Amino acid sequence: MAILQAAGFNAVILYETTGFKPADLPRTPVATMDTLEPDENDIFVIPEGMPRIMRRLKDHLGRRFVIALSWHYVFSTLPDGLDWRQFNIERVMSVSPVIARLISWSMRLPVHLLSTSIDHHRYYQPLETKALQIAYIKCKALHVDKLRNLLGARNADYIYKIKWLELGGVSRDLYAAEIRRSSVFLSTSVAEGNPTSCLEAMAAGAIVAGYDAVGGKGILFGDGPGQNCLLSPNGDYVSLAYRLAPLLDDLIKNRMERWKPMISRAAQVTAELTDDGEANALINFWRQYAGRQKHAVTMESPAISFAYALTDDGATTTSVPPLNGSPLRLR
Amino acid sequence: MKINKTAQLHSAQSYATLPQPVNDEIFYLCPDTEIPSAGIRRLYRHVDLLSRAGFEARILHLRSGFLRKDLPEVPVAYLDRLSCRSNTIIVIPEGFPAIMDALKQNPGRRFAIALNWDYVYKSMPEGMNWRAFNIERVLTVSQGIARMISWSMGLPTHVLGSSIDHRLYYPDEAARQPHIVFIARKAIHADILKRLLAARNPDFVQRIKWVGLRELTEPAYAAQVRQASIFLNLSAAEGFPTSCLEAMASGTLVAGYRSACDRELLRHQGPDQNCILTPIGDYVSLAFALEPVLQSIISGNLNHHRQMLSNALNTAREFTLEYETRTLVAFWKDIRANRFAEQTMQSTRE
Numbered sequence: 001m002a003i004l005q006a007a008g009f010n011a012v013i014l015y016e017t018t019g020f021k022p023a024d025l026p027r028t029p030v031a032t033m034d035t036l037e038p039d040e041n042d043i044f045v046i047p048e049g050m051p052r053i054m055r056r057l058k059d060h061l062g063r064r065f066v067i068a069l070s071w072h073y074v075f076s077t078l079p080d081g082l083d084w085r086q087f088n089i090e091r092v093m094s095v096s097p098v099i100a101r102l103i104s105w106s107m108r109l110p111v112h113l114l115s116t117s118i119d120h121h122r123y124y125q126p127l128e129t130k131a132l133q134i135a136y137i138k139c140k141a142l143h144v145d146k147l148r149n150l151l152g153a154r155n156a157d158y159i160y161k162i163k164w165l166e167l168g169g170v171s172r173d174l175y176a177a178e179i180r181r182s183s184v185f186l187s188t189s190v191a192e193g194n195p196t197s198c199l200e201a202m203a204a205g206a207i208v209a210g211y212d213a214v215g216g217k218g219i220l221f222g223d224g225p226g227q228n229c230l231l232s233p234n235g236d237y238v239s240l241a242y243r244l245a246p247l248l249d250d251l252i253k254n255r256m257e258r259w260k261p262m263i264s265r266a267a268q269v270t271a272e273l274t275d276d277g278e279a280n281a282l283i284n285f286w287r288q289y290a291g292r293q294k295h296a297v298t299m300e301s302p303a304i305s306f307a308y309a310l311t312d313d314g315a316t317t318t319s320v321p322p323l324n325g326s327p328l329r330l331r
Numbered sequence: 332m333k334i335n336k337t338a339q340l341h342s343a344q345s346y347a348t349l350p351q352p353v354n355d356e357i358f359y360l361c362p363d364t365e366i367p368s369a370g371i372r373r374l375y376r377h378v379d380l381l382s383r384a385g386f387e388a389r390i391l392h393l394r395s396g397f398l399r400k401d402l403p404e405v406p407v408a409y410l411d412r413l414s415c416r417s418n419t420i421i422v423i424p425e426g427f428p429a430i431m432d433a434l435k436q437n438p439g440r441r442f443a444i445a446l447n448w449d450y451v452y453k454s455m456p457e458g459m460n461w462r463a464f465n466i467e468r469v470l471t472v473s474q475g476i477a478r479m480i481s482w483s484m485g486l487p488t489h490v491l492g493s494s495i496d497h498r499l500y501y502p503d504e505a506a507r508q509p510h511i512v513f514i515a516r517k518a519i520h521a522d523i524l525k526r527l528l529a530a531r532n533p534d535f536v537q538r539i540k541w542v543g544l545r546e547l548t549e550p551a552y553a554a555q556v557r558q559a560s561i562f563l564n565l566s567a568a569e570g571f572p573t574s575c576l577e578a579m580a581s582g583t584l585v586a587g588y589r590s591a592c593d594r595e596l597l598r599h600q601g602p603d604q605n606c607i608l609t610p611i612g613d614y615v616s617l618a619f620a621l622e623p624v625l626q627s628i629i630s631g632n633l634n635h636h637r638q639m640l641s642n643a644l645n646t647a648r649e650f651t652l653e654y655e656t657r658t659l660v661a662f663w664k665d666i667r668a669n670r671f672a673e674q675t676m677q678s679t680r681e
Contacts, residue, residue, distance in 0.1 A: 102615050190611060211610075234613070235610065242482070
């Protein structure tokens with residue numbers, strides 16, 4: 001939103017109902033669907049998990065884009081026998097090559113791959129020594145208990161000498177500080193879009209271990225010369241334990257030399273994910289596609305609306321672009 | 332449950348030096364559930380085969396009176412009436428650490444049987460493992476599970492043979508239909524996969540019938556599997572892949588999620604490929620991989636997939652009742668003859 005406004009676009013967040021105010025997001029211009037009077041200049045950008053909203057808006061004036069950030073929400077929320085084409089969706093924005101291929105393959109809609117960024121002010125390699133700590137996000141810790149039990153049976157030091165830190169409900173600053181302190185970041189979610197939390201951990205010098213969660217394909221590499229993390233196939237925490245054990249042995253014995261190339265390659269991956277890169281890609285996209293129609297987007301006419309609402313399962317889904325260049329992610 | 336508190340306690344190690352009874356009493360603990368389960372069928376089958384081979388073996392249900400009438404008639408005992416003796420061996424399934432704990436100081440010996448890799452640490456209290464419950468050794472039917480147990484707990488493991496019923500599962504090309512079947516209770520993503528494939532090509536759901544299998548007798552289930560063109564295995568944590576082997580034996584193409592410990596049987600690439608697998612939960616890649624098969628089914632020409640189906644038939648062919656019986660009886664004869672005494676005394680951890 002901030003990028004678009006700074007570039008002269010008229011963009012607003014569109015809530016489903018009046019009065020909804022998320023507590024932890026930046027102030028942005030807002031509109032609500034219940035008072036909306038769309039015209040043909042408007043473009044609605046609807047998150048992938050909201051087919052109900054797509055259906056509601058499908059015959060309105062204006063154009064409809066989808067922003068797809070989670071591959072799993074795409075078909076898990078669609079009614080049988082329908083897809084976005086029936087909702088008059090014109091094109092799709094995404095930041096994930098996996099999602100782009102999925103949409104293009106299945107619905108044959110035009111998909112535009114945008115860039116993403118991470119907050120390098122928060123996620124950087126600290127000068128001080130890392131703690132004997134494995135961090136993981138509570139809501140993404142699908143197999144952590146089983147993995148911990150398995151590793152603990154192999155060697156009790158793995159769970160008693162190393163701190164396993166579950167992160168949930170903490171501020172973004174505190175979260176980032178713990179990631180910077182951690183030696184390992186564990187990600188055992190099996191369904192992620194762009195693996196932002198893994199990329200943040202990589203930027204912070206933590207070794208990422210877990211599953212690629214499908215969305216991490218092409219970004220997270222668990223083998224080969226480009227290895228930048230420890231991966232096992234989705235759901236296979238047994239193989240993950242085998243892969244983690246040598247790392248944990250070295251952590252406990254403070255002999256991390258052989259892991260430094262992997263840490264370095266991971267940092268290189270994240271170095272490319274800058275604010276400028278994200279802003280340029282986003283602006284280029286909108287310059288090309290917002291002006292494609294007869295009526296160009298102007299400052300006088302609210303033109304680009306980002307739908308924002310609660311999904312059916314209660315999880316918050318947002319397509320808010322970053323205010324200060326850092327991704328806004330709800331944990 | 333009666334527990335003889337005055338009886339002498341024996342650690343796993345101490346048995347190697349004890350005089351062995353002539354006839355062990357073997358009890359396979361079995362949960363009191365009516366759910367159709369390949370694991371429970373296997374427990375009953377072990378007892379059946381052992382009884383026929385002259386062993387004193389029984390199924391051990393938890394509460395008096397419970398019995399699976401749909402499974403072979405075998406000797407049954409009940410845990411709530413059991414009195415353990417020094418020649419008692421209780422075989423406890425992997426998902427019951429609480430019962431292992433309750434029995435850990437009883438007279439007799441305790442083995443675990445691990446048929447599902449995911450249950451082992453799912454149900455384990457933190458900081459515990461089977462060594463703490465005086466489990467002496469572990470029976471399994473999978474090299475992958477054996478490796479996991481051995482790696483993590485350092486217990487001796489024994490990989491036994493397995494079988495499928497080739498009288499029920501055999502190729503019947505005359506009956507083949509453009510059907511995709513899946514076990515409904517295990518198919519976590521069947522609906523989503525179907526929607527995704529329908530978006531790609533509506534024929535994939537309109538000209539191919541998707542059948543969720545539920546509450547069928549085994550003969551009725553087997554008939555559905557034999558008829559189908561594809562058996563979809565979408566379980567998030569499959570133990571030994573019995574249902575996949577049954578489908579393979581039926582000439583039905585197996586597709587689905589790759590589980591953690593079935594690598595030696597289910598091969599998804601190379602010249603020995605016998606099925607189509609993607610990582611657990613990755614129904615996107617599965618849809619991509621299924622598309623050419625679905626097109627072949629619609630066109631009625633599966634020639635492109637004959638090699639895979641042939642490899643699958645060869646894989647399943649080895650799993651005969653004779654093979655299972657031979658390995659099972661050999662194991663228990665070795666136990667009876669105390670041939671593992673030395674192994675009991677030492678860790679086999681890698």
